[in-house]
């Protein structure tokens with residue numbers, strides 16, 4: 001039995017006033033096809049809220065509730081009713097678990113219910129389900145903003161360790177407070193000391209977790225998962241991450257705390273300090289000995305998929321649990337041979353895979369193996385496969 005979502009219900013979620021989907025026995029791969037704006041990505045986004053974090057669009061929670069066509073025309077319109085909800089019946093290793101999440105007030109905090117009980121923290125979702133996504137926004141992941149790469153890497157860490165999201169958000173919050181205090185000239189030593197302690201501890205936890213994931217992935221990246229896909233070699237760069245090469249965690253924490261303290265004036269004068277919030281990672285196309293940023297769109301996408309597949313293997317081996325995959329516009333940029341080899345590999349994963357595309361034709365090799373749905377105008381119908 002594959003792990004994954006058996007039933008999905010959406011209420012007041014983006015273009016779906018209400019939607020109910022029941023997946024096939026054995027949780028075969030799911031292919032959602034339909035024209036632009038039909039509502040495919042919205043379904044993947046809904047699923048991405050069943051794990052900790054801000055979902056695959058990093059959206060403001062109050063923007064998600066279904067808006068009227070008039071409200072959609074105004075960029076910053078906030079509807080009267082910003083509440084929305086998702087509920088799912090999830091097949092886990094321990095049987096079926098009912099998960100619900102949504103926004104009930106304007107507090108920008110989503111509520112979570114697991115088997116009828118309110119969860120205290122989002123990280124509890126991670127005990128039920130783990131998910132990784134690849135979206136068209138990541139097509140230029142290796143060329144664009146390092147923040148997107150850090151987010152991607154941190155998501156991989158989080159798929160292993162659901163507490164990582166909290167560590168990252170606490171770190172960002174403490175760093176922001178520290179920066180604000182200094183910019184406003186409020187040099188309250190005990191407050192600054194306390195924040196520096198918190199920032200340094202967070203930095204070491206984040207850096208260590210990232211080093212860990214890169215080392216783990218590297219082991220699994222050595223075996224080629226898909227015919228014709230390049231081998232990816234990942235390397236992490238970042239001050240705190242590099243200090244951990246030579247120093248014990250506790251010493252790195254002291255060193256970074258000292259650095260923060262000695263940078264107070266620099267930051268007060270408008271300067272900035274490096275840390276895990278400025279780290280980056282790069283990927284090498286091993287066969288061509290070429291940095292991913294110089295590779296073609298298709299090659300970059302194959303490198304990204306190789307990393308995600310390595311992650312599924314690492315997670316299966318070390319946690320006995322494969323994450324579900326949300327693969328938006330999977331077929332774009334791939335040639336037919338590589339695409340079909342990828343689909344074959346995905347079909348063999350022990351967890352559910354959700355894929356979208358504008359046309360069904362690229363998914364033909366999955367006929368009889370996957371479940372196909374047509375999405376049109378926020379209506380989802382099981383498709384008849386020829």
Ligand SMILES: Nc1ncnc2c1ncn2[C@@H]1O[C@H](COP(=O)(O)OP(=O)(O)O)[C@@H](O)[C@H]1O
Nearest residue numbers: 014015036037038039040041042064065066067
């Ligand atoms: N809060 C919202 N309320 C109503 N419609 C929305 C909301 N947010 C996005 N939409 C609409 O949902 C539609 C489907 O989006 P999406 O799922 O991204 O389409 P696609 O099938 O191309 O992936 C879009 O036309 C978008 O305008």
Ligand SMILES: [Mg+2]
Nearest residue numbers: 040041042328
């Ligand atoms: Mg889309």
